Every structure is written in C-alpha cells, then in structure tokens.
Amino acid sequence: MDNMVASNNTLTAYDKGPGRITAGPSGRKPRRRLSRRNIIVYGTLIVVALYYLLPLYVMIMTSLKGMPEIRVGNIFAPPLEITFEPWVKAWAEACTGLNCDGLSRGFWNSVRITIPSTIISIAVASVNGYALANWRFKGAELFFTILIVGAFIPYQVMIYPIVIVLREMGVYGTLTGLVIVHTIFGMPILTLLFRNYFAGLPEELFKAARVDGAGFWTIYFKIMLPMSLPIFVVAMILQVTGIWNDFLFGVVFTRPEYYPMTVQLNNIVNSVQGVKEYNVNMAATILTGAVPLVVYFVSGRLFVRGIAAGAVKG
Numbered sequence: 001m002d003n004m005v006a007s008n009n010t011l012t013a014y015d016k017g018p019g020r021i022t023a024g025p026s027g028r029k030p031r032r033r034l035s036r037r038n039i040i041v042y043g044t045l046i047v048v049a050l051y052y053l054l055p056l057y058v059m060i061m062t063s064l065k066g067m068p069e070i071r072v073g074n075i076f077a078p079p080l081e082i083t084f085e086p087w088v089k090a091w092a093e094a095c096t097g098l099n100c101d102g103l104s105r106g107f108w109n110s111v112r113i114t115i116p117s118t119i120i121s122i123a124v125a126s127v128n129g130y131a132l133a134n135w136r137f138k139g140a141e142l143f144f145t146i147l148i149v150g151a152f153i154p155y156q157v158m159i160y161p162i163v164i165v166l167r168e169m170g171v172y173g174t175l176t177g178l179v180i181v182h183t184i185f186g187m188p189i190l191t192l193l194f195r196n197y198f199a200g201l202p203e204e205l206f207k208a209a210r211v212d213g214a215g216f217w218t219i220y221f222k223i224m225l226p227m228s229l230p231i232f233v234v235a236m237i238l239q240v241t242g243i244w245n246d247f248l249f250g251v252v253f254t255r256p257e258y259y260p261m262t263v264q265l266n267n268i269v270n271s272v273q274g275v276k277e278y279n280v281n282m283a284a285t286i287l288t289g290a291v292p293l294v295v296y297f298v299s300g301r302l303f304v305r306g307i308a309a310g311a312v313k314g
Helices: 004-008 036-063 083-093 105-132 140-151 156-169 175-200 201-213 214-229 229-244 248-253 261-269 278-298 300-310
Strands: none
Touching: 036 278, 105 140, 105 175, 105 214, 105 229, 105 261, 140 175, 156 175, 156 248, 156 300, 175 229, 175 248, 201 214, 229 278, 248 261, 261 278
C-alpha cells in the first residue's frame, strides 16, 4: 500500500482521453516577466542608454555625410551617400595650427605619452600598495595619508611649481616631462586602489610565504602579481583613459610639435579659418575617443571585478 501511494505521488498523469484531468506542474508560480518592477527597471535603463548613445549616433551619421547633405539640417537622418572623406581629412589633412597633417601626429604623440606613463605609474603604485598593505614600516600611515591628500589637490594649484621644476630639470616642453607629470599625478589614486586590493587578499598566503623564507620581491612577483589581474586592469583603464583624454597638461607642458591628440582636436574644432566642416570635426572627435573606448570594452568585465575588489576593501 505504501508503495502504491508513493508511486501515485511521484508519477505524472497524462491525458489518455477526453475528460481526463492532467496533473500540472507543482511548486511556486513563476513570476511574470512583465511585472511593474521589471518595466520600471528596464525602461529606465533603455532611456539612459538612449540618452548616451544618441549623441554618438549623431556624430557617426554626421561624419559619414558630405557638407551639402549636412546643410539640409536633418541631423538624425542616415547619410544618403556614405563618404569616408571626412575621416581621411581628419586623420591626415586637417590643419591643427601651422601643421596640416591631421590627427596622425597627435595620435603618435599620445601613444608615446600614454604607454610609458601607464606602465611606470602602475609598476610603482603596485609596489607602494603592496608595501603599505603587507609590510608595516615606520611612518607607513603618514606616507599613506600624504598620498591620499595628494590625490585631492587640484591640478591647477601645482601647474606653476611643476613648470619651474621641469624647467630646472631641462625637460620642460618635451614628452619626457609630460610623462613624468602623468606618472606622478596618477600615483596617489593607484596606490590607494592597490593597497586596498592587497589588503583584501588572504593574509595566510603572505604569512605562509614568510615562514617559507620568501622575501619582499619573491612574494610580490610569485604570489601577489598572479592574483592581481583585475586590479591591474582597473589601474590600466583609469590611467589610459585619464592620460589619453588629458588636455590641460598637454597644452601647458609641451610644445606644438609634441601636442597630444586632444590638443590637436581642440585646434581642429575651434579653428576660425575657412568653412566649418562639421563632418570632419565629428570624425576627428570619434578618432580621438576611440582608444579609451576600445580598451574599456575589451577589458570591461575585469574592470568591474577589480573596482568591486579594490575600491571598497581595506
């Protein structure tokens, strides 16, 4: 009898003929997909996405049109005849002052500025954060406090003193001087991120390595670095985005032949000579912002993981 009851409870009935009731699924009733909460959440996300994507759409459409079509005035309409001439002119022919070689010169200047600044600042800041998190030396808290204060000092306050220092070093107006400036200004916030991230790693790993006789650099290279890919990606994105998009330091600490891409973009867009070529301006703007966007989209998942791990712990 018990076996029959168990069998009746476990077997699913099925319809063998008219009038027979089929057993339905058991458990909680599935939640409706179009609930009020989902409509509000997804509706808000769609509106925000459109708000940020609409200007990009207008820029792309405008950059693919000729000037006669732009003068018609319908900025949201797709181009009737696609042309890449504005992109070619923005890259290789647009005048950025006395030079008329487009953004190509500024692009390579930005590459020569961004790569060493990013590598040096991340390398030094990661060591700083590792030392502050795991090796408590005398004055560590004071050193960390000074770094944090330095992260919130307005850049404009220190421009003139930095000009004097770079002039005395003989690197004012050069790419080397600009690399030094970006490296120093990126140090405080990166040190904070690395310090918080390393402080969140299991302390037992560090203690076990110390017991086994591992020293400062052995622990750093063989234990800390392999576990720190997310925070390194965060630091890279922050530095690449900040350095590549910088305008103030580029225009203050370099000469025209060393201007980064953002300064040349400003010269193209704000030119007062000749006809205003909006398609060239839009193409130049997209070209200038392409590198940070590509870096973020390629490593966006690690960026979110690193921010969550390194920004709230410590």
